[in-house]
Amino acid sequence: MIKFLLRTAVIAIAGLTFLVSSLSAFKPETLYRSQVAVLMYHHIHDTDQSGATITTELFRSQLSYLKGRGYHFISLQEFKDFMNGAAVPDNAVLVTFDDGYEGFYQNAYPVLTKLNIPAVNFIITGTLDHPLDGNIPFLNRDEIRTMTLHSPGIEVQCHTDSLHGKTEGDQGKALLVARLPKDGRTETEDEYKKRIVDDTRACTGRLKDLTPHQVDAMAYPYGIYNPLAASLVKEGGIQYAFTILPRMATQGMDPLRIPRINAGSPYITPLALHNMIMRRVTAPRPAKSMVGLRDTLEQVGGELTKDKADGSTVIHYNGIQWKVRPGSQEAVSGERVLTLDKPVTIVGSRSYILLEDLEKLLGIDISSDPHTRLYTARLPDASDSDAEGRKGQR
Structure with missing residues (x-):
């Protein structure tokens, strides 16, 4: 009987040791690395309803599900460090809110602190x-x-001081990019620039008295911006500005055009949010990779044709035309000639070009989606139309 009990104890201890070692060896799945899913929310409330309002329970469920799938939530400071070259954990996520509604304090803040x-x-x-x-x-x-003060991971940043609105009329433009009427005329360019810089400084100044964190980030109202507006908010003290363009944030990206994924719709289940992120993950591509010229060009919004006069291949993109010939490293556009790193090649009936060469010709950065294997162009320089701020986003 004693031998039986000893044998049972030894087996139990061995089983427990195996279980503990197995659990300690468990590592969350690496879904992506060296990029950040920046999530966008607006209003967390249990009775209010809108396309940008979700319940406390849905918010909690989304975050809990992501944590269970191995996502790693980072602070704004960690995100800034990442944009300046530092590493981030695999499956990195940054949670952001727009507008500063009181529901954040009443409903979202308790969830965030409980889940750390x-x-x-x-x-x-x-x-x-x-x-x-x-x-x-x-x-x-x-x-x-x-x-x-009590939760170091919770920060407040700018959404403008008094420019969260649009001009009057059906085609109203966002105040951040519009030229406003003034004394029976339209404000001058200097007056417009001063208005944007002054408002930005007012926003950062009012927040500096309320938070121990550095105030140098902004979300564009409605996600609408253009190069001039971006330069003006930078002059006013903003170093990082967030859009509503639904992509992953990566190093080397313009810090004044940071994309975000909308998670704050009542129709986005936890699983749907995970899938949304996965569809936007950017895969690192091998250096010096050859790609199908026609397919890649069409995916980023260009067109490939053949010149009937001389038989050369013509690349059309954003009003630019380049002529290339298979086997040649020269690309010609009018009087301009560029030397490619590798010649365009033909395999079967398809033309192939070095991806870096295509980026050089088009003047854009191109990224690939690891799931769909499709190519997309970099973020646009401007997003100053209502189409970019539709669907009730604020």
Whole structure:
């Protein structure tokens, strides 16, 4: 009997040792690396309803599901470091909110602190003096101080001071990019530039008194921006600006055009959010890779034709035309001639070009999707149309 008990104990200990060693060896799946899924939310509320409002339970379920799948949530400071060359954990996610609604303090903040997840809320600082005047209550100063002082991972940043709006009329333009009427005329370029810089400085200045963090980031209202507006908010103190273009954030990307994935719709289940991220993961491509010229060009919005006069292949993209010949390293556009690193080659009936050469000709960066194996062009320089800010995004 004693031998039986000893044998049973030995087997139990061995089994427990195997279980502990197996659990310690478990590592979450690497879904992606060296990039960040920046998630965008607006309003967390259990009775309000809109296309940009989700319940507390859905918010909790989304974040809990992502944590269970091995996603790693990072702070805004970690994201800034990443944009400046530092590494981030595999499956990195940054949680962001727009508008500074009070529902963030009442409903989202408790979930974030319980799950130990950092987040940043982009505040319309013009609401701070009268936070209860809007259709939806906004955060007040005491709520902001409480969160940012007691929870180091919670930050507030800019969503402009008084430029979160559009001009009047059916074709109203975002105030950040519009030229406004003034004294019976349209404001001059100098007046426009001063308005944007002054508003940006007002926004950063009002937040600096409420948070221990550096205030140097902004979310463009409605996601609408253009190169001039981006340069002006930078002059006003902004180093990192976020859009609503749904892609992954990668190093080398313009820090004033950071993409985000909308997670704040009531129709986005936890699994759907995971799948949305996976569809946008950018795969690192092998150096010096040859790609199908026609397929890749068409995927980024170009066209390939043949010149009937001389039989050369013609690349059309964004009003530019380049002529190339198989076996040649020269590309010609009018009087301009570029030397390719490798000649265009023909295999069967298909033309192939070095991807780096195609980027050089088109003047764009090209990335690939590891799941669909499709190619996409880099983020656009401007997004100053209502189409970019549709679907109720604020």
